[in-house]
Amino acid sequence: xxxxxxxxxxxxxxxxxxxxxxxxxxxxxxxxxxxxxxxxxxxxxxxxxxxxxxxxxxxxxxxxxxxxxxxxxxxxxxxxxxxxxxxxxxxxxxxxxxxxxxxxxxxxxxxxxxxxxxxxxxxxxxxxxxxxxxxxxxxxxxxxxxxxxxxxxxxxxxxxxx
Amino acid sequence: xxxxxxxxxxxxxxxxxxxxxxxxxxxxxxxxxxxxxxxxxxxxxxxxxxxxxxxxxxxxxxxxxxxxxxxxxxxxxxxxxxxxxxxxxxxxxxxxxxxxxxxxxxxxxxxxxxxxxxxxxxxxxxxxxxxxxxxxxxxxxxxxxxxxxxxxxxxxxxxxxxxxxxxxxxxxxxxxxxxxxxxxxxxxxxxxxxxxxxxxxxxxxxxxxxxxxxxxxxxxxxxxxxxxxxxxxxxxxxxxxxxxxxxxxxxxxxxxxxxxxxxxxxxxxxxxxxxxxxxxxxxxxxxxxxxxxxxxxxxxxxxxxxxxxxxxxxxxxxxxxxxxxxxxxxxxxxxxxxxxxxxxxxxxxxxxxxxxxxxxxxxxxxxxxxxxxxxxxxxxxxxxxxxxxxxxxxxxxxxxxxxxxxxxxxxxxxxxxxxxxxxxxxxxxxxxxxxxxxxxxxxxxxxxxxxxxxxxxxxxxxxxxxxxxxxxxxxxxxxxxxxxxxxxxxxxxxxxxxxxxxxxxxxxxxxxxxxxxxxxxxxxxxxxxxxxxxxxxxxxxxxxxxxxxxxxxxxxxxxxxxxxxxxxxxxxxxxxxxxxxxxxxxxxxxxxxxxxxxxxxxxxxxxxxxxxxxxxxxxxxxxxxxxxxxxxxxxxxxxxxxxxxxxxxxxxxxxxxxxxxxxxxxxxxxxxxxxxxxxxxxxxxxxxxxxxxxxxxxxxxxxxxxxxxxxxxxxxxxxxxxxxxxxxxxxxxxxxxxxxxxxxxxxxxxxxxxxxxxxxxxxxxxxxxxxxxxxxxxxxxxxxxxxxxxxxxxx
Ligand code: FES
Ligand code: FES
Numbered sequence: 016x017x018x019x020x021x022x023x024x025x026x027x028x029x030x031x032x033x034x035x036x037x038x039x040x041x042x043x044x045x046x047x048x049x050x051x052x053x054x055x056x057x058x059x060x061x062x063x064x065x066x067x068x069x070x071x072x073x074x075x076x077x078x079x080x081x082x083x084x085x086x087x088x089x090x091x092x093x094x095x096x097x098x099x100x101x102x103x104x105x106x107x108x109x110x111x112x113x114x115x116x117x118x119x120x121x122x123x124x125x126x127x128x129x130x131x132x133x134x135x136x137x138x139x140x141x142x143x144x145x146x147x148x149x150x151x152x153x154x155x156x157x158x159x160x161x162x163x164x165x166x167x168x169x170x171x172x173x174x175x176x177x
Numbered sequence: 178x179x180x181x182x183x184x185x186x187x188x189x190x191x192x193x194x195x196x197x198x199x200x201x202x203x204x205x206x207x208x209x210x211x212x213x214x215x216x217x218x219x220x221x222x223x224x225x226x227x228x229x230x231x232x233x234x235x236x237x238x239x240x241x242x243x244x245x246x247x248x249x250x251x252x253x254x255x256x257x258x259x260x261x262x263x264x265x266x267x268x269x270x271x272x273x274x275x276x277x278x279x280x281x282x283x284x285x286x287x288x289x290x291x292x293x294x295x296x297x298x299x300x301x302x303x304x305x306x307x308x309x310x311x312x313x314x315x316x317x318x319x320x321x322x323x324x325x326x327x328x329x330x331x332x333x334x335x336x337x338x339x340x341x342x343x344x345x346x347x348x349x350x351x352x353x354x355x356x357x358x359x360x361x362x363x364x365x366x367x368x369x370x371x372x373x374x375x376x377x378x379x380x381x382x383x384x385x386x387x388x389x390x391x392x393x394x395x396x397x398x399x400x401x402x403x404x405x406x407x408x409x410x411x412x413x414x415x416x417x418x419x420x421x422x423x424x425x426x427x428x429x430x431x432x433x434x435x436x437x438x439x440x441x442x443x444x445x446x447x448x449x450x451x452x453x454x455x456x457x458x459x460x461x462x463x464x465x466x467x468x469x470x471x472x473x474x475x476x477x478x479x480x481x482x483x484x485x486x487x488x489x490x491x492x493x494x495x496x497x498x499x500x501x502x503x504x505x506x507x508x509x510x511x512x513x514x515x516x517x518x519x520x521x522x523x524x525x526x527x528x529x530x531x532x533x534x535x536x537x538x539x540x541x542x543x544x545x546x547x548x549x550x551x552x553x554x555x556x557x558x559x560x561x562x563x564x565x566x567x568x569x570x571x572x573x574x575x576x577x578x579x580x581x582x583x584x585x586x587x588x589x590x591x592x593x594x595x596x597x598x599x600x601x602x603x604x605x606x607x608x609x610x611x612x613x614x615x616x617x618x619x620x621x622x623x624x625x626x627x628x629x630x631x632x633x634x635x636x637x638x639x640x641x642x643x644x645x646x647x648x649x650x651x652x653x654x655x656x657x658x659x660x661x662x663x664x665x666x667x668x669x670x671x672x673x674x675x676x677x678x679x680x681x682x683x684x685x686x687x688x689x690x691x692x693x694x695x696x697x698x699x700x701x702x703x704x705x706x707x708x709x710x711x712x713x714x715x716x717x718x719x720x721x722x723x724x725x726x727x728x729x730x731x732x733x734x735x736x737x738x739x740x741x742x743x744x745x746x747x748x749x750x751x752x753x754x755x756x757x758x759x760x761x762x763x764x765x766x767x768x769x770x771x772x773x774x775x776x777x778x779x780x781x782x783x784x785x786x787x788x789x790x791x792x793x794x795x796x797x798x799x800x801x802x803x804x805x806x807x808x809x810x811x812x813x814x815x816x817x818x819x820x821x822x823x824x825x826x827x828x829x830x831x832x833x834x835x836x837x838x839x840x841x842x843x844x845x846x847x848x849x850x851x852x853x854x855x856x857x858x859x860x861x862x863x864x865x866x867x868x869x870x871x872x873x874x875x876x877x878x879x880x881x882x883x884x885x886x887x888x889x890x891x892x893x894x895x896x897x898x899x900x901x902x903x904x905x906x907x908x909x910x911x912x913x914x915x916x917x918x919x920x921x922x923x924x925x926x927x928x929x930x931x932x933x934x935x936x937x938x939x940x941x942x943x944x945x946x947x948x949x950x951x952x953x954x955x956x957x958x959x960x961x962x963x964x965x966x967x968x969x970x971x972x
Contacts, residue, residue, distance in 0.1 A: 043309075052219035053212020055436070057385045058469040062895040065385055093212030106210040110202050113864050117691030118209025119216065119385040119436030140908075147903035151895070153385050153437045154691050156871035156932075157903040159864055 024085040027051075027095025035082045042066040042077030045092060053093035053122050057151065064150035067123035068092050074130045093122035102129055104170075108163040116154030124150050128164045138168060195704025197923075200860035203696030204711075205689065214434035217389035217404050218466045225391070226255050228452050228465040229311035231301040231318045232474065233293030236329070236547040236888020237341070240291055240300055241321030248303060248317040253310030255459065257318065258302045260290035266454035268420045270445065272511035274661030277518040280351040282511035283342045287451035292325070294341065294509035295549050296889055297474025299448050304455055304463060327547045327888045331483060331506040334544040341509055341545045348545045350511050351518035353525050356538040357600050363498040363536040367489030371572045375565045376957035378881035379481035379506075382554050383900055386436020387467035388476060390449045392456035400427040403453060406435045408443040408688055409728035414720045415664045416445055416514065417453055432718030438690040439555040439872070441476050443730045445513040448475065473893035478882050479520060479554035481506045482561050486528070488569045489536075494577050496588045498536035499529035499566070505543045508550035514663045517551055518543055523558025523650070526601050529566050530648040531610055531826065532588045537600035547888045553730070559649060559934035560873055567645040567938040568945070568956070575949065581644055581942070582618055585828075589614060589646060606819075608826040609852045609914045610646060617644075617828050617850040620912050626832060634950065640845070641949075643831045643942025647935040651853070651927025652736035652823035652918070654816065668816035669733075670724025671741035673702055673749045675809040677795045679773060679787030681706055681749070683715045686726025687738030692929060693861040694734040698742045700857055701923070705746030706753070707770030708787065724812055732927020735857055736823060737815055740921040744813035756794045756807045757785055815921065823918045825926045827851025829870070831939040832907075835947040837969055840962030842878060842944055844907040851931045852914040855924035862928045863911040869932020870909050875901045877937035878959050 018037040023030060026049065035044060045051040045068065057065035059078045066077035069091040070084075096102045105128055108114070115121040127150050131143065138146075143161050152160065208214050233240075245257040269284040289300045301318055305311035326339045333339075334348040341348055364370065391404040401423050407413050410430035418425040435442065452465040467475065487500040503524050507517035525539040574584035589610035590597055597605045617623075623642075630640045658665040672684040683702050689695045695715040703710040716722060724741075727733065750770055757775040758765035761784055769778040775785045793800060794807040801807070817823055830848040835841075849866050856862050879899035883891045892898045917924025937958060944965070945954045953968040966972035 046219075050221070051212075052216075053214075055216070055386070056218070057387075057436075058895040060469065060894060060896065063385060063469075097211040097213075102210075106207075109210055110206050113202060113206065113693070113860050115206055115209055115691070116693070116864065116868060117385070117435060117437040118206065118214050119434075121209050122212040125210070141904075144903040144906070149902075151385060151900060151902060153383055153439070153872070153900070154868045155864060156867035156869075156901075156909060157906050158867050158908055161903065 020083045022083050022086040024087070025089040027091060037081065037083055039082045040078055041068065041080040041082045041085055044082035045077065051092050051094055055119055055122065057119065062151065064127065065120050065123045067126040067150070069126060074126050093125065105129060105132065105163070105167055108167045112159045112163045114155060114159040114163040120150060120152040124152065124160060131164065132167055140165060196700035196710055197704050197855065197857050198859065199700065200858055201696065201700055201710055203693050204699060205695050209434065216386055216434045216436055217391050217406050220391055220404055222391065222393060222462040225462045225464055226304045226306060226459060227308040227311050228455055228463050229303045229308065229315050230299040230448050231303060231315045233289070233296060233298045233300050235293060235322055235324055236296045236327045237325040238293050239323040239325060240289065240293060241323055243301055244319040248314040251310065251314035251317055253306040254314045255304040255306065257314065258288070258455070260286050260288040260300065263288040263302060263451050263454050264290060266421060266458050267450050270420065270513040272513040272516045274516050274658065274663055276661035277351055277516060277522065280511065280516060280518045281345055282350060283345060285447065285510045285513065287447045287454060295547055297471065297549060299451065302451050302455060304459065329546055329548060329884055329886055329888050331504050331544055331546065334506060334546050335504060335542060341547060350507055350543045350545055351521065352542040353522060354540050355525060355601065357536050360498060360536045360538045364489050364500065367497055368492035369573065369576060370487055370489050371569055371576055372485065372487040373569050373572055373956060374483065374485045375568060377480045377482040377561050378958050379478045379551065380876055380880035380882055381473065381476050381478045382439045382441035384437035384439060384441055387469065387472045388442060388446060388449065389466040390452050391462060391464040392453040393462040394456040394460060396460040398427070399423060401453065401457065402429045402431065404431050404433065406442050407432060408438045408690060408730055409665070410688060410718055410720045411686065411725055411728065412665050420450060421453060421457055429721040432688055435690040438729070440553045440557065440730065444477055444515065444552050446475065469895055470893055473882065473898060474549060474890060477512060477552040477554060478549050479551050480561060480876070481551060482524065484561065484565050486565045486569045488573050490573055494579050494584055494587050496532050496534045498534055501525065501528045501539040503541040506546040506548065507543050508548050509545055510550055512550050512552035514665065515553055515658065519553055520551065520558045524562045526603050527559060527562035527648060530562065530599065531590065531646040533590045535600055548884050555869065555872060556930040556933035559647065559930065560876060560937045563645055563647045563935050564938035564941055567942055571942050571945065582614070582623060585644060585646055586611065586614060604820055605824045606918060606920065607916050608648065608824060609916045610826055612914045613826060613828045613850045613852060616912050616914060617830055617848055620850065620910060621830050621848045639835045639837055639947040641833050641835065641943040641945065641947025643939045643944070643946055644828060645935040645938035645942060646828045647826065647931065649732065649825045649927070649931050649934050650822045651732035651825050652817040653731045653733060654818050654821050656821040657731065666725060666727040668814050669726035669738045669741050670812055670814040671738065671745045672724055672810060672812040673706070673742070673745040675749060675753055675787065675791055677791040679791050680712045680714060681708055683713060683742060684723040685715065685717050685738050685742060686723045686728065687734040688718045688729045690729060692734060692865060693858065694729065694738065696861060697735055697739060697857040701739050701742045702746050705743055706750045708773050712773060724814065732929040735925040736918070736921065736927055737817060739857065739925050740815040740923045741813050743923045744815060745811045748811040748813065749809065752808045752811060753787065753790055756790050759801050759805045760790065760793050761785065817920055819920045823920060823926045825851060825853050825931060827931050827935065829935040829939040831943040833940065833943040833947060835944060835965065837951065840965035842960065842965070844874065844905065847907050847909045847936070849909065849932060849935065850912040850914065851928070852916050853928035853931070854915060854917040854926035856913060856915060857925060865928045866911045866932040867909045869930060870936040871901050871906055873933045873936025874906065874940055876958060877940035881959050
């Protein structure tokens with residue numbers, strides 16, 4: 016039960032070393048130990064996507080990933096990706112179209128959206144919708160989110176380092 | 178636009194309405210986009226403790242011995258408490274209201290004492306240093322249960338062989354009967370009578386953020402500060418005060434960011450009351466956040482109804498009467514303080530709402546069952562009233578061989594018939610059904626879709642088009658709750674202050690859960706005072722800071738809070754001009770405020786910036802005339818009173834394709850035209866409508882809290898309870914008609930619930946339109962593939 020492991024990760028660009036209980040989920044580590052409360056907990060069973068963060072460039076469910084699994088990996092959260100400017104274009108498009116209401120799903124939604132933008136492909140609305148199908152939003156009805164992503168995909172600007 | 182007097186030109190805008198009518202993005206969205214919002218669970222306080230609840234695994238059982246001995250020894254545990262221990266700090270409540278005649282419900286405790294009445298009811302609380310420790314300890318509680326007979330079926334509840342609360346005599350919480358004079362003759366003389374029975378599945382709000390509370394009792398001051406995900410902070414302040422016995426002014430309720438509410442977060446929840454009591458008991462901050470599984474078991478559910486509706490009309494197609502029989506199950510308690518009688522009551526009020534018949538009969542019963550409680554969820558009663566009305570209207574049209582759009586045009590209340598009193602007694606100030614219908618049909622290109630439908634039918638593709646006209650309750654007056662004895666304010670207030678640097682600070686009692694209320698208040702304040710919208714800061718959701726008011730529910734934020742902001746803004750502008758006139762030694766009537774500056778009204782010449790006015794008023798009043806006192810903080814209130822509610826109206830359409838082999842429904846497109854009076858921010862209104870429509874679609878196609886006969890919730894998790902996801906949702910086209918209410922200068926009516934009110938009915942009618950040529954129809958929501966195949970005789 017009390018088993019803990021020394022863990023080192025590059026969190027939002029800076030190295031972090033902690034002794035982490037083996038049973039602790041990545042999302043709880045980020046929120047409770049590191050104070051990175053921008054990633055949320057909407058279901059704790061892998062369905063809603065509000066806990067989405069990026070590990071070594073791949074988006075993962077923070078509630079299904081153990082913190083110790085991030086050992087030796089690069090972890091990026093909404094806070095770091097906002098500060099680096101990586102999400103700026105998407106954030107601007109979301110803001111302009113009101114692609115968020117309560118904002119609880121938004122950090123996870125932006126993670127999923129940025130993942131798509133990083134793929135630099137031309138996509139139909141159906142494909143955008145399909146890509147977002149692991150992210151639950153109760154407020155918006157999704158259309159404005161699809162609009163915002165579509166707009167960013169159509170404007171040919173560099174989208175950060177992906 | 179109403180009659181509001183606005184500055185000559187608001188900055189950055191070309192119309193005389195300032196920012197009113199502009200799609201200005203909300204300032205408060207920026208922090209949320211960077212993950213820098215503050216939801217309750219994000220807060221950290223010294224000595225914080227975490228509460229977790231041990232809940233009944235049975236739907237109905239006597240609680241025998243509760244053994245906490247092992248749990249108490251678990252690491253990090255601060256205490257474990259049963260219902261008696263919590264009751265010493267928190268008085269029970271009874272969810273009844275005086276104006277719902279005969280409504281009854283037993284006292285309810287924060288933590289159950291002696292008996293659990295639904296699966297998930299809290300029977301003990303564990304407090305520990307971390308949530309994980311509290312959860313581990315809760316698993317170590319040993320409870321002895323004596324199971325009692327369970328009532329889950331509404332009809333059985335009504336028959337009452339088993340009475341859940343024997344002291345109440347029967348299982349009927351509330352009933353209402355209603356009949357107009359001449360009803361029987363109308364039915365006797367009707368050429369055509371159609372009848373159908375509809376079932377509505379129980380579903381729930383599924384806010385992305387679970388219910389959350391962090392109560393912080395300060396024993397030295399006997400004060401309680403509650404960080405709470407609630408829509409109604411002043412209502413909760415009153416309730417914490419009365420039930421925990423702390424003076425009202427010693428209770429402060431603060432709402433920072435809230436992850437969706439939709440009516441779910443406007444009720445009193447036992448586990449939240451217990452958390453506040455635990456904070457008092459333990460003299461330290463205690464937090465409780467409902468996890469997803471608890472949310473399904475304990476967030477209010479809604480809409481479990483079985484309704485038979487009859488419609489009488491002439492052979493020419495004039496509707497003459499509606500007859501409603503509604504049975505609804507509300508769980509074991511009527512929810513406090515709004516009661517669980519309102520939803521059924523609304524179904525009675527609103528059935529047949531858009532039409533001009535004169536005769537109406539209604540019979541509604543709300544019964545107790547051993548399932549989770551039900552109460553007001555977005556659009557309260559409307560989705561049921563709209564779906565059953567519009568369903569039977571389509572059946573009548575089909576029987577008469579009339580086009581459903583034409584049949585509606587013939588029967589909708591005429592746009593010049595207002596003010597109008599509807600047979601159920603509700604009053605309409607001014608609605609625009611015909612304008613909305615015309616606009617909808619044009620927007621969707623109705624004729625073309627009908628042609629397309631016919632052509633595809635030849636190829637074996639089954640598409641359907643469904644319409645649903647609706648009315649919606651908004652801007653409630655004190656007639657909604659206050660007259661029934663509930664300490665719930667229908668009034669709201671706003672304080673506007675010009676700060677020394679020339680910025681406008683707004684405090685309003687209406688709260689924000691993502692709708693954009695703070696954004697529209699900034700737009701109104703900027704427009705009325707004459708500043709640019711970036712120079713307005715809005716604060717809501719803090720009983721220690723804002724004026725007193727009702728908060729956010731029943732689509733009242735824009736219409737009620739917005740009017741308070743407007744009225745305060747008018748006075749603030751006048752007071753600023755008083756300072757300017759005194760400072761400049763000029764005639765006030767010749768001055769105006771435009772673009773953050775006092776200007777000459779005629780020439781537009783700049784006279785002084787607002788920062789200059791602020792500097793003089795606050796720091797150099799010695800330079801102003803001796804008897805002059807500036808008043809740059811203004812508070813005004815507003816209560817809608819002329820009408821019980823400011824009704825809005827609209828109509829929706831759904832275009833679907835039904836796969837008759839699999840029973841799957843593909844949503845192709847959805848339209849909504851509605852009339853919320855003055856539109857303050859078109860983008861935000863459209864987004865309210867879209868989000869609402871999708872919740873209505875969820876009810877129509879996916880969402881249902883499925884209970885077994887034993888009262889066990891069978892799909893209480895996000896994997897088994899289906900919610901609408903991006904992939905299945907259609908694009909939604911929104912159009913508007915603007916009929917401002919004359920009850921306020923702003924003229925705004927509510928827009929928050931229209932989408933949900935009409936969407937499920939429109940989808941139902943679309944599916945049935947697709948199925949009709951096959952001789953099939955569905956009447957039980959949600960319309961799962963299974964149910965559609967059953968209707969087609971294929972399952
Ligand atoms: S919290 Fe991880 S998917 Fe919902
Ligand atoms: S904006 Fe509220 S859940 Fe998506």
